Amino acid sequence: MAVAKYSEVDPVLYPAGADAPSNGSAVSWSAVLGGTVVAIALTLVLLTLGSAFGLATISPWPGVGAKATSFTIGAGVWLIVTQWLSAMVGGYIAGRMRVRWHGLHTDEVFFRDTAHGFLTWSSATVVMAVIAVIASVLSTNAAPAATVAATPEMLDAARKAAATFAGFAGLSMVIGAFIGSVGGAVGGGLRDKHP
Helix, strand or coil: CCCCCCCCCCCCCCCCCCCCCCCCCCCCHHHHHHHHHHHHHHHHHHHHHHHHHHHHHCCCCCCCCCCHHHHHHHHHHHHHHHHHHHHHHHHHHHHHHCCCCCCCCHHHHHHHHHHHHHHHHHHHHHHHHHHHHHHHHHHHHHCCCCCCCCCHHHHHHHHHHHHHHHHHHHHHHHHHHHHHHHHHHHHHHHHCCCC
């Protein structure tokens, strides 16, 4: 029975005398985990600051403070800023902390760095989603829901605000994935400038 052999490296990309890449993993999971922890921590800090800003702009009294639409837009913008900053810093940390790959073409190194940033963003997003679901389940079991009489106008305004917030949340996740990947590439590029 013949044993399948990995293809040889491209001689144009790897001239004679260049070391072939090792058979080790292309992913430095410790770097991804470190970037994930940093991204989650920064997200929590920024969400806390955003909550402080938001609570400072609203009022329980009618006609005072920010309107629901402007509050929702402000919260959405803050969510995007939070995603940008935490994904960039987490991806950057993952790129900087990974091991140096010797004997690889720069395009392959760039791809791996980008993948490290994307994996960091992905794992941080999944962990935060799990935490949000657990918190939601625990909060619904804590106290019975209050019954409030709502007019059709109030229900429509709540629906519009929720739809706007969901749109901002989806947009911030897409932007966060891209920025996390860019952060990994930037961090990895700087990592390779040092031995």
